Amino acid sequence: MNTMEEMGKRAKEAAVTLSVMGSAQKNQILLACADALLAAEEEILHANASDVSSAIAAGIKGAFIDRLQLNHKRICDMADGLKQVAALADPVGEVLSMHTMENGLIIGKKTVPMGVIGIIFEARPNVTADAFGLCLKAGSAVILRGGKEAFGSNQAIVSVFRSTLEGMGLPADFVQIVSDTSRETANAMMRLNGYLDVLIPRGGAGLIRSVVENSTVPVIQTGIGNCHIYVDESADLEKAIPIVLNAKTQRPGVCNACESLLVHEAIAEKFLPEMCRLLQEKTVEIRGDEATRSLFHDAVAATEEDWATEYEDYILATKVVKNIDEAIAHIRKYTTGHSEAIVTENYTNAQRFLNEVDAAAVYVNASTRFTDGGQFGFGAEIGISTQKLHARGPMGLKELTTTKYIIYGNGQIRS
Amino acid sequence: MNTMEEMGKRAKEAAVTLSVMGSAQKNQILLACADALLAAEEEILHANASDVSSAIAAGIKGAFIDRLQLNHKRICDMADGLKQVAALADPVGEVLSMHTMENGLIIGKKTVPMGVIGIIFEARPNVTADAFGLCLKAGSAVILRGGKEAFGSNQAIVSVFRSTLEGMGLPADFVQIVSDTSRETANAMMRLNGYLDVLIPRGGAGLIRSVVENSTVPVIQTGIGNCHIYVDESADLEKAIPIVLNAKTQRPGVCNACESLLVHEAIAEKFLPEMCRLLQEKTVEIRGDEATRSLFHDAVAATEEDWATEYEDYILATKVVKNIDEAIAHIRKYTTGHSEAIVTENYTNAQRFLNEVDAAAVYVNASTRFTDGGQFGFGAEIGISTQKLHARGPMGLKELTTTKYIIYGNGQIRS
Numbered sequence: 001m002n003t004m005e006e007m008g009k010r011a012k013e014a015a016v017t018l019s020v021m022g023s024a025q026k027n028q029i030l031l032a033c034a035d036a037l038l039a040a041e042e043e044i045l046h047a048n049a050s051d052v053s054s055a056i057a058a059g060i061k062g063a064f065i066d067r068l069q070l071n072h073k074r075i076c077d078m079a080d081g082l083k084q085v086a087a088l089a090d091p092v093g094e095v096l097s098m099h100t101m102e103n104g105l106i107i108g109k110k111t112v113p114m115g116v117i118g119i120i121f122e123a124r125p126n127v128t129a130d131a132f133g134l135c136l137k138a139g140s141a142v143i144l145r146g147g148k149e150a151f152g153s154n155q156a157i158v159s160v161f162r163s164t165l166e167g168m169g170l171p172a173d174f175v176q177i178v179s180d181t182s183r184e185t186a187n188a189m190m191r192l193n194g195y196l197d198v199l200i201p202r203g204g205a206g207l208i209r210s211v212v213e214n215s216t217v218p219v220i221q222t223g224i225g226n227c228h229i230y231v232d233e234s235a236d237l238e239k240a241i242p243i244v245l246n247a248k249t250q251r252p253g254v255c256n257a258c259e260s261l262l263v264h265e266a267i268a269e270k271f272l273p274e275m276c277r278l279l280q281e282k283t284v285e286i287r288g289d290e291a292t293r294s295l296f297h298d299a300v301a302a303t304e305e306d307w308a309t310e311y312e313d314y315i316l317a318t319k320v321v322k323n324i325d326e327a328i329a330h331i332r333k334y335t336t337g338h339s340e341a342i343v344t345e346n347y348t349n350a351q352r353f354l355n356e357v358d359a360a361a362v363y364v365n366a367s368t369r370f371t372d373g374g375q376f377g378f379g380a381e382i383g384i385s386t387q388k389l390h391a392r393g394p395m396g397l398k399e400l401t402t403t404k405y406i407i408y409g410n411g412q413i414r415s
Numbered sequence: 416m417n418t419m420e421e422m423g424k425r426a427k428e429a430a431v432t433l434s435v436m437g438s439a440q441k442n443q444i445l446l447a448c449a450d451a452l453l454a455a456e457e458e459i460l461h462a463n464a465s466d467v468s469s470a471i472a473a474g475i476k477g478a479f480i481d482r483l484q485l486n487h488k489r490i491c492d493m494a495d496g497l498k499q500v501a502a503l504a505d506p507v508g509e510v511l512s513m514h515t516m517e518n519g520l521i522i523g524k525k526t527v528p529m530g531v532i533g534i535i536f537e538a539r540p541n542v543t544a545d546a547f548g549l550c551l552k553a554g555s556a557v558i559l560r561g562g563k564e565a566f567g568s569n570q571a572i573v574s575v576f577r578s579t580l581e582g583m584g585l586p587a588d589f590v591q592i593v594s595d596t597s598r599e600t601a602n603a604m605m606r607l608n609g610y611l612d613v614l615i616p617r618g619g620a621g622l623i624r625s626v627v628e629n630s631t632v633p634v635i636q637t638g639i640g641n642c643h644i645y646v647d648e649s650a651d652l653e654k655a656i657p658i659v660l661n662a663k664t665q666r667p668g669v670c671n672a673c674e675s676l677l678v679h680e681a682i683a684e685k686f687l688p689e690m691c692r693l694l695q696e697k698t699v700e701i702r703g704d705e706a707t708r709s710l711f712h713d714a715v716a717a718t719e720e721d722w723a724t725e726y727e728d729y730i731l732a733t734k735v736v737k738n739i740d741e742a743i744a745h746i747r748k749y750t751t752g753h754s755e756a757i758v759t760e761n762y763t764n765a766q767r768f769l770n771e772v773d774a775a776a777v778y779v780n781a782s783t784r785f786t787d788g789g790q791f792g793f794g795a796e797i798g799i800s801t802q803k804l805h806a807r808g809p810m811g812l813k814e815l816t817t818t819k820y821i822i823y824g825n826g827q828i829r830s
Binding site for chain 1: 431434435514516520522527529530608612613627628631633634635651653654657658660661662665747769770771773774775776777778779780781782784785786790791792802803804805807808817818819820821822823824825826827828829830
């Protein structure tokens with residue numbers, strides 16, 4: 001039995017205890033772990049400083065280092081995150097429906113824990129704490145595999161949780177972290193059938209593609225967002241301009257940021273030059289089709305590749321379309337199924353867009369940046385599912401559970 | 416572009432039309448297809464007779480031939496199945512929840528079609544009609560790949576549906592059937608990312624293992640059932656005996672039949688000899704542990720393999736256990752997560768079994784044979800999911816849909 005299989009076995013055993021644990025005890029664990037994180041600040045920051053200096057020595061810089069780096073405030077945020085999860089309703093044990101058949105069988109459908117959840121993520125140590133908190137509250141054991149650059153930080157954080165659990169007389173294996181960050185362990189995790197009930201990759205397109213390509217365990221794809229905003233002929237420009245600015249520039253590096261702007265030809269002359277100028281002020285590069293470039297001369301020529309690219313950067317692909325049909329057809333061709341928006345005052349076009357665009361979240365007259373567990377009122381989230389099975393859109397605690405049919409009989413047999 | 420990719424592309428285009436089609440028109444199609452099936456009885460039976468004689472010539476016999484063979488009644492049953500699906504409520508367009516956030520955003524969650532569903536199944540021509548009917552009503556295009564022995568029958572049935580659709584001026588590609596039943600086309604279907612939204616294998620353990628092992632598209636595993644019945648110390652034997660007889664012998668070849676019997680030691684002497692004798696009368700072979708064999712001398716010695724086997728036959732593995740803990744531990748080790756039952760009059764044990772056994776359907780005092788869409792009151796089903804993502808247990812129309820968030824704003828941006 002290899003190491004990954006042993007981890008799977010231990011997680012599966014621990015999950016049995018966790019699956020029948022009441023909310024009070026789960027919340028007690030979360031609060032104790034939050035306190036323990038704060039108490040261990042010094043060790044965690046020490047481990048993190050060493051990760052950060054190795055990363056810098058390896059030539060890594062910019063946003064990557066920012067995501068890797070911890071400080072007092074970020075440790076407080078992780079602890080607060082665990083406390084917030086403790087305050088959320090327990091998703092386990094809800095009877096979603098119950099009905100009685102003619103033969104007297106009472107058939108109920110109840111939410112139950114997944115069992116063992118695997119999460120593969122990149123070098124963001126805060127994900128370690130968030131994922132543990134959500135999985136624990138959802139009644140599942142978790143096996144984490146973080147990016148190699150955050151190795152020391154992740155080990156430090158997980159060992160705080162494991163010691164806290166042991167101190168409470170509970171299985172430390174509610175949470176485990178893979179101690180070998182080679183590609184082999186990731187591949188082994190993707191094929192841990194019989195132990196892992198679901199594997200959730202959190203990270204860039206490359207990671208997600210690799211997991212989809214290689215996994216034999218069930219996977220939930222998350223977070224690839226080539227999001228569009230379509231500004232319709234009837235759009236109120238006082239809504240359209242702030243929405244596009246917000247969706248593109250409020251935080252361009254995230255999956256719900258806007259990557260492509262589509263504009264109805266009848267409103268293009270009135271809207272596009274002003275819109276592009278305001279975006280340019282925020283350092284956004286416009287990559288436009290011919291019609292866009294004739295209205296805004298600073299625009300670079302967009303290529304086929306631009307329509308399909310999730311920039312996660314200060315770049316916006318821009319295209320003038322004949323009508324809503326062309327807009328919907330373009331979105332259908334290039335969408336990654338994350339978040340899509342229309343700005344319109346036309347009732348029929350709003351309804352058509354909501355019905356005909358196939359994505360996790362479809363907006364009328366609002367920024368795509370709202371696709372987020374917190375903004376939807378679900379509390380913390382484990383990611384944004386961009387696939388159609390099990391969960392679609394922001395995944396909160398509820399999406400980390402499954403269901404079971406419970407059937408009360410009094411001797412029924414099938415005839 | 417290979418053939419499978421072309422089929423995927425055509426299905427995806429057809430799915431756009433189907434995704435926004437109202438219930439009235441979908442029902443009209445189903446009823447027209449039912450009539451067309453009846454009208455084409457002669458051609459279908461002709462094609463089927465040729466399939467059956469080829470199968471017999473190839474040395475195939477028994478239950479396989481029975482499942483392959485069509486006759487007047489079975490064609491009527493297929494047509495009735497389509498009519499029944501027409502009578503079911505449309506699963507698409509249900510708003511499951513809608514709430515308003517503080518900033519005025521109205522966030523709704525709505526059921527929507529999957530898009531394109533792939534189904535790989537064995538040589539049962541009736542599945543062709545059932546799967547088409549369910550997928551169409553759920554608003555999705557379907558690509559079918561049936562077993563090679565039913566090739567002619569499946570082609571005949573699908574061509575009836577396609578002509579009917581064309582006759583109504585609708586895309587025939589709502590339903591397509593793979594015309595090459597080689598392993599390569601199955602493999603191509605398993606990797607049809609970007610076209611297939613979900614792939615559902617219906618068939619034996621080998622087929623399902625191959626799909627899980629090789630698919631990169633999302634899969635729903637169905638139908639492997641190593642189902643147990645645990646007869647507790649406090650069981651009412653007037654319930655236990657008919658339940659075990661029913662679960663084992665009413666239809667042993669199906670996935671919700673009982674394969675293993677666990678008996679509390681305190682009731683074994685009173686219960687097992689009589690139970691085994693009655694099973695033996697029904698030609699069931701008992702494979703028992705030592706305790707069983709000391710109480711029923713005709714029992715064959717069970718091996719480790721017996722505990723893990725889904726016989727789908729007149730064989731029952733039987734074991735005496737010390738208590739409910741040993742019963743639950745045994746089930747946890749060998750369950751395939753399909754259907755598990757306890758027979759007990761003890762309230763606490765009933766609740767423990769319901770809570771601690773991890774399966775799609777968990778029963779108290781009823782036969783496992785009820786795990787079935789019809790028996791649960793869902794109408795027709797596409798299969799029994801034995802995995803935890805998306806759907807667990809009988810999958811009806813609702814489980815063939817996904818959801819989408821629809822968000823109504825009035826200019827909201829994220830701060």
